[in-house]
Amino acid sequence: MRSRPDTDDYLSIFLNDSPLLDIRAPVEFGRGSFPGAMNAPLMNDDERHEVGICYKEKGQDAAIELGHRLVSGDVRQQRIDAWLRFINDHPEGYLFCFRGGLRSRLTQQWIQQAGLDLPLVRGGYKALRRFLIEQLEELIEKSEFRIVSGRTGTGKTRLLNQLPNPVDLEGLANHRGSSFGREVTPQPGQIDFENRLAVALLKAHHHVGGPVYLEDESRLVGRCALPHSLRDRMAGAPLLVLEQPLDERIRIIREDYVVKMVADFTLRDGLEAGWHNFENYLLSALDRVRKRLGGERHRALRNQMEDALKVQSATGSVSGHDAWIQALLEDYYDPMYDYQLEQKAGRILVRGGPETIFHWAW
Template sequence: MVRDITLTEALELQKNHSHTLVDVRSPKEYKEATIPGSMNIPIFTNEERAEVGMLYKQVGKQAAMDHGLVIFSKKLPEFIAEFRKIDTPITVFCWRGGMRSKTAMTVLELMGIRSSRISGGIHTYRQRVIARLQETIKPKLLVLNGYTGSGKTKILRKLMEDGYPVIDLEGMAGHRGSIFGQIGVEPNNQKKFELLIANKLERYENEPYIFIEGESKRIGQVHMPELLFEKKEQSPQWIIQLPVEVRVKEILSVYEPEKQPGLFIEAFTRIRKRIHRPIAVQIQEDLENERFTEAVEQLLTHYYDPQYEHSVARFATIDRDVIQVATVQEAYEECLHRYKELMK
């Protein structure tokens, strides 16, 4: 017997009770976007899903279902064993609450494992995300801004670790927001980026303030939702100012170019034409000879700092407050102090 529950009911069970949501789609689908906090026990691998899908298109639904049954029947013991590891009530879901989640429920029932499924599948969660991103953002935003290398992301993540409300755009995008931003991280697609933002906005809807970084609208390959971007642009800007040598060390510690020098040279070629030729030649030479301190300082002075000065000019009429300190730790402490003052 199929026991359907709504997405709202499933999220409430997950939030308020010991309850496990299981995404039975392929690992690739799960990785691209899923309901936060769910786990993945797939009916098909990525390759098997592609195989069944191709058969559906070329031959028909019944042939695809028959072949899918052959594949899945061989994996049943392993599939059931994974569910037996779960010691809470279970709700399964797939894309639209169709064949895969119904199949999962059926075999679980046969093996004495009760479960329910989300009516409409994760598609209903996608609709919820879109609706959330079109709602007015109630909390005020505290925007950390400043030159490249000012430790803004490190400050935000320290605040998040300490339990303060933070939207970490770079972490959600899987990109650090610069020409070198994709190095050492794995990018998320637009759907997952929006899902993560919507989840945070819902979580923090009753908070008076949320910390966020002063990112541009585009972060790598994803774009900030319109309402969030507009509110960020109109919110108070806390400008972190650190000495250049500290910023250089901060960048080197984050990116560790000595581990993948070739990737940095490759990334630099994409902006080389935008830098005055003698300087660009020197930066290229420094990168090739692994003089990363010199290369980073030149990049800051001749590329990133002028870009920042141009972009920050748009905040001429916005409340701006400079936080001039010697270290990232001091910047964190000052941000926290100001936040606590606002909360009084």
């Protein structure tokens, strides 16, 4: 007897962070899945490819027979063991394949033969993805957005996450939205980013309610593109302009892009390789804005950055980075931001330091 029924309550799955077992092949999982989903495939990529060819040439019955031959013996037991570990770790989970059909049913059957049970998501990945696409557009259309804006280095993300109903676009994209913004871990693919965004907006609407706070972003956050409809809504939404003194902005930039990044690279790659990769990250980020800086200004900033890196390598001191950070802010980022803000002056609700905006929002 089934302990829990199969489900098509997609909203509940995402609002409750229900654990999801994605049994599609790794290549399918890599194209896109859902927040927190674990991939434990019924068939690997090669097996899926062979079965697909057999299906086209000889039909479903022959394809099913081939699948059973390919996934048998020790291979089958290894796959079942992975599913059983998932169930033991996540007894409230669900499984899904692409459409909730043959692969899901077969997986359920093998799990039941092993003495456990795991309900499936009706309609599978295709239905879950369609639900999120529809909900994303609906929520973008009906939500009230407020945009946290401010010069580079004012700590917008820090403030955003203290506001009543935030959706952190940079966190969802795993990128801080500038030339220097990449993290040591990779960004999600576009489909994964859209799924994360849809789930975040669902939670903002159903769990919290009220205006949704977003950070001012361009169309691309790294390589992740915001939906056009969201960009259109953000372009007309009211602004909360965060202001900070220059020395505090320099401190924030130094903390985020020097201290944190060298620690992250070192943790990932070890001392020597981590330092080398951190240097490359910082210098290449500056090089990416060379054309916009102009050759002479870029060379001067690069020399300052290289000097700061030498001092940091020799002594551990990061204060040498302040010179290039200040120059980059004053000569490049600030004029660009100030010009853009002039075009948006009529949308400003409040401006001031973090405490001013925090108390206004609450």
